[in-house]
Amino acid sequence: MRWSVNDKNSYVRDKLGRITQKTETIQDTPTPTTTSYGYHYDPAGRLR
Secondary structure: OOOOOOOEEEEEEOOOOOEEEEEEEEOOOOOOEEEEEEOOEOOOOOEO
């Protein structure tokens, strides 16, 4: 995958500062592609 200067990432964090959602937009195609990822943590704080 080729990343360009126009690619964008945004993050949502929980109260502890852990990333719970990432959204990335890839601009190097005729139609920009946006993908979202969700992250979950167990009670010990480990990424599941």
